[in-house]
Amino acid sequence: MMFYLVVCLFLFYYSDVALGGDPFAYFKWEVSFITASPLGVSQQVISINRQFPGPIVNVTTNWNVVVNVQNNLDEPLLITWNGIQQRRNSWQDGVSGTNCPIPSGWNWTYKFQVKDQIGSFFYFPSINFQKAAGGYGGIIINNRDVIPVPFGTPDGDITLLISDWYTKGYKDMRNDLQEGNDLGIPDGVLFNGLGPYRYNDSLVPAGISYETISVEPGKTYRFRVHNVGISTSLNFRIQNHNLLLVETEGSYTVQQNYTNMDIHVGQSYSFLVTMDQIASSDYYVVASARFFNSTDWARVTGVAILHYSNSQGPASGPLPDPPNEYDTYFSMNQARSIRWNVSAGAARPNPQGSFRYGQITVTDVYVLLNRPAELINGKLRTTLNGISYFAPSTPPKLAQQYNVPGVFKLDFPNRLMNRPAKIDTSLINGTYRGFMEIIFQNNDSIVQSYHMNGYAFFVVGMDYGVWTENSRGTYNKWDGVARCTTQVFPGAWTAILVSLDNAGIWNLRSENLKSWYLGQETYVSVVNPEINDNTGLSLPDNVLFCGALSTLQKHQSVRFSEAPSIASAGRPILVAVLLTWISLLP
Template sequence: MPLFRPVLSLFYLLPIIFLPSFCSAADPYASYEFRVSYITASPLGVPQKVIAVNGNFPGPPINVTTNYNVAVNVWNDLDENLLMTWSGIQMRRNSWHDGVLGTNCPIPPKWNWTYQFQVKDQIGSFFYFPSINFQKASGGFGPFVINNRDIIPIPFAQPEGDIFIMIGDWFTRDHAALRADLSAGKELGIPDGVLINGKGPYQYNATLVPAGIQYETIRVHPGKTYRLRVHNVGISTSLNFRIQSHNMLLAETEGHYTVMQNYTDFDIHVGQSYSFLVTMDQNASTDYYVVASARFVNESLWQKVTGVAILQYSNSKGPATGPLPDPPNDFYDKERSMNQARSVRQNVSASGARPNPQGSFHYGQINVTQTYLLKSEPLVTINKTTRATFNGISFIPPKTPIRLADQHKVKGAYKLDFPDRPLNRTPRADISIIDAAYKGFIEVIFQNNDSIIHSVHLDGYSFFVVGMGYGDWSEDLRGSYNKWDAITRSTSQVYPGAWTAVLISLDNVGVWNLRAENLDRWYLGQETYLRIVNPEENGKTEMAAPSNVLYCGALQSLQKEQHHGNANSIFKGHSKLFITLLMALLNVAFLHS
């Protein structure tokens, strides 16, 4: 049996087992119940308030297959509003369930709300997390896997199993304290450590790591190959991931298979997800270190910002000892990390969610319809507060979600005036979004003139990462673009003093968040939205607002008192059959007990 395979209770399995047998829809359903609450935990040896999902930190995995319809009923047991978002999941025609403030009203405390969406034409490794109030800094995240359909083979031998690894920087101050610091214009400072699967570091060094900290142990069998799905769920720190004495064969990133290449270490930036195939081919005389350490910082000051887990063979003869495997030594090689990023290329001969090869989409031959140059600079002061900007605009979340405002003709809810170039004017705070043309093919250049590395992310889409380089972008640099096998993904790094160029085919109608994935920059306003509307909308390119839509802002008066439901509301109309099947299964279970 594969290690770390998610186990669903009988309650969770029933919808997955029964619904396809009587649902008129062609594609199966999977339903989940998520209770988001506070627990007390001590991942770095200090008791603190942590956000758990179903009592677990990190939360349980969502594990489905291409084209599944997914219902996740989220119960908000926090003391403040909540939204959950699904990083990298491309909700076709359905931004209503994206889970960010521009698309959804938040779930009030003691309320629940069911997200319903289809993971159409997708495969790969993703994760979910809370998107507002800086809550991600206290947890609430978990893995989200979309498997290939049986008729679509994966482009490598079936691994022994999946291993989920969630890495990220961590503070012992909770999210409320951290956001209060940011709101007061303070820097967050050096994180207190790095967690691996919600646990602190193994005591590899008694000076840096106190005794008694619980660490993650990954148990494996010798000679077997595992698929490690690694996610950087942290706040703002890029991490270098490596496994002592083991090679990591890169296979997939954020829903797209890659040209398979071996790496001894790999930089994973905030919000990014990767799959590595790792064969357990080493001597089992000892355990091995699994390391995630801070990058692009002063290593002498940031020594404690290192996560360490243990890889343990089933026939291991002793604990891991000695120094950690060395981090990248690129003090004199400024482009090492960038060259590594450029080496991640699309496997154009592999099939993904559909039978046809992904390489059949010749993106390099499509004419660009519009170019946006989004410049980020160091933090600025706007109205006596510290803010982050794109093109001199610091985004203010709308009080009424954008498409809901459209539907109800709410005036002044937002402005369609986001500039396609940086403007020579005083920075301002505004609700300014991009009026993006449906079926356009746009070029977006992220120019990072800040002093820190940025991650940028687009909801609802994957984009082609066609180029990156140091200095200021100019039109003549288009000649350096990769127009054949650029990797397709939803999150990319932008190095300080550098640019990253992406191409996006605007075929998914809705309102989609474009943001800095660095949580501090996002919280301080470094985001906007793409509003993509089909002028000939006939009900086929965009779904209508869901029946359970929440109202807020200018539409607050439309909100009715909530009657609590659950994810199994998708069984509406089949309740008698479902109860009959449930009783039959319970009788079978009783007879065999």
């Protein structure tokens, strides 16, 4: 009997290996307010497990991720996973079109698989303008051992979350936008939740904590840099060091050296940086605002310190120069230079069984035009094709599941219509396994960046002016990078191609938090006409109900603090039971 119990114990604990299943990673998060002073002013920020920023989710391709979130904020909460494709599982997407928010004081468990993905991503709160107060953190998805990485193993892995930041509370900022007021110039830029090193006595007050990155001379480190900010494009650079770009948002890139990189809101990049300097002193790591010529924007500069173990003193002198603000094509040409490494062995998009996306027939074309915020029904709103998205109390995904009428329409226009702008819940009716061309036309005066949940898309072209049918002649039809967030410059267009092979309702939005909050988003509905267990996951057991379906919601009687940790539940508990049985044997 004892022998059989030991065998059962072994097989159960190592069932992922013995039975060929994919491993699980468990996380238990408490989301709450804490007080911090990143720019020298005490303010309320959103923490995860009392950390700001939150913990890094470090997993491997095909792992199952289980995150139990306790909402200890004073208002509802949703966490979204920027760039995680949630194959056939938009139930876990964490945006208002797919999930009811987690009420204050409640907990909810996200369960998803990082299927066929690698790379650098991040998570953040998606509603109520909460991202402006934090609640974000990095996500790392590593290659499985059987898949080679197209560069040598780095000596270290460093995540940098860069963001523009206001000392005003996010609720006040939210109210300002609702009343039609501009947020003004940010008060600074943070590195991993910390303010700038005091590189300038007049711009940076004394006593501010700053980020220090400790390295060893001669070694090479992977820097994963994410712009998790509100609305500001940031230029990232490291004094006297080259940035070898190797990956962006899940795609290995053709390896190229850059002295600096423009990183727009919502974008993520991986660089290899070799510590090849003599290190007579520390070095500046800088993230500064782009596309603003006013001297008032000088304070919107984040500075961290790169510290060699053999450094002889602190960093000093001027910061490394940013790009020339008057060179309007610099940033666009830099973006065009980023190419997909088509020979790298890695998880990556595979539209209709072919990597040759340029040869696939396009089935749908959408030209999405945005304009500066405008008054609609007396409220300042932003639009795509003249429609400002209204988030209904019943998420469209839930309404679709339960056939609730009147919640949304599948009538989003493929071009700007000759009619007044309006507020509506209008979705794009995507064709399952179709191949969609989307052109973002930016008629605003600021850079916008757009993100599509559930997918990586191919960035095939961008240019200034108005997109026309002839613009397709400039497309990169071979090695345009596959990513989930792309920039669109003011007075310019960006074209993407995306294979709609992931059933669900997926958010398509501006990553500029101000534009997003005021309505610049929609959803793409992708319905598989032959739904089965292989093409779409069923309603989760713990689904939350709201809006027209709120009467279906059961009271949550077990609180987060009373329940066992997800990490300690399941297999470890049963292992403990088996061990107890063994101890009672004669």
